[in-house]
Amino acid sequence: MPATRALVPLVLLMALQVLVCSGACVEVDSGTEAVANLGFKLGCISCKMRGEVKATASVTWFFQASDDDVSSELYTYAEREGKVMDPRFYGRLHWNGSKNTEDLQDGSIYILNVTFNDTGTYQCNFRRMLIYSNSKYETNPNKTITLKVVPRVTRGMASIMSEVMMYVSIIGLQLWLLVEMIYCYRKISAAGEEALRESALGKNWRRDGFSLAPSSSSSSPPSS
Structure with missing residues (x-):
């Protein structure tokens, strides 16, 4: 997805260069x-x-x-x-x-x-x-x-097709936004789960470390 977003400005720039090079003349x-x-x-x-x-x-x-x-x-x-x-x-x-x-x-x-x-x-x-x-x-x-x-x-076939293509483009854009939202949600969710795991491991380490200190002192041989 980041690569796709990076390509959009490049494509727009290339299209602009084509229009400039051709003198902005389009045969319609x-x-x-x-x-x-x-x-x-x-x-x-x-x-x-x-x-x-x-x-x-x-x-x-x-x-x-x-x-x-x-x-x-x-x-x-x-x-x-x-x-x-x-x-x-x-x-x-x-x-x-x-x-x-x-x-x-x-x-x-x-x-x-x-x-x-x-x-x-x-x-x-x-x-x-x-x-x-x-x-x-x-x-x-x-x-x-x-x-x-x-x-x-009268509405010609070209007008009807243009309207159909407009709705298809809108639906396609909405689907793309939905996929993007799902991707971002999963990425954020995975990052949150990873943070929770790291937090839980940190708590366990601190708890085990504090509990081992007294036991090691009690197991040392008594002084004569």
């Missing part, structure tokens, strides 16, 4: 279910593998409605400026990604006042230029999101 999948008449964030994160390499990036979004055969350009963001390209989203679409930098890693956008016509497939395309000391290298990561618009909030 976007949600896929929006509620009509509410806002919704279309998440698109593309982490740069080597944070020390300078880079510039632009993001282009495409949208294909559920009743369309082809996709159309929806939104572009480059050189810290964004532009809505699809008239269906005029006044309803805003940049929600990386700000105050041209080295984009978060290309998310936010839709205001979602409608059922927003159901369809969205594609987020990055165009990243990695700038090395003697060369440049272009990468084009992309993400595809299939969005469904519902009339009200």
Whole structure:
């Protein structure tokens, strides 16, 4: 148990170092279910593998409605400026990604006042230029999101599983605390029993020592 407790800070420190080394960038999948008449964030994160390499990036979004055969350009963001390209989203679409930098890693956008016509497939395309000391290298990561618009909030399987895992974690933690308490109780109990035994032995030694002194003097030969 002491070894386990000693490992916890080490694991937390290693996790913190990983986040720092990666620039705290984590590629989280976007949600896929929006509620009509509410806002919704279309998440698109593309982490740069080597944070020390300078880079510039632009993001282009495409949208294909559920009743369309082809996709159309929806939104572009480059050189810290964004532009809505699809008239269906005029006044309803805003940049929600990386700000105050041209080295984009978060290309998310936010839709205001979602409608059922927003159901369809969205594609987020990055165009990243990695700038090395003697060369440049272009990468084009992309993400595809299939969005469904519902009339009200529904609990998806992911939400249910998250809640189940939360309860499992709580039960597991309680069991671990119970085992720890039993271990500590047994350790304290054993230490108490050992102290009682030592105390009893000490009393017996003192009692036997005092009783032997008179008997040894009485057994000595009488003086002539």
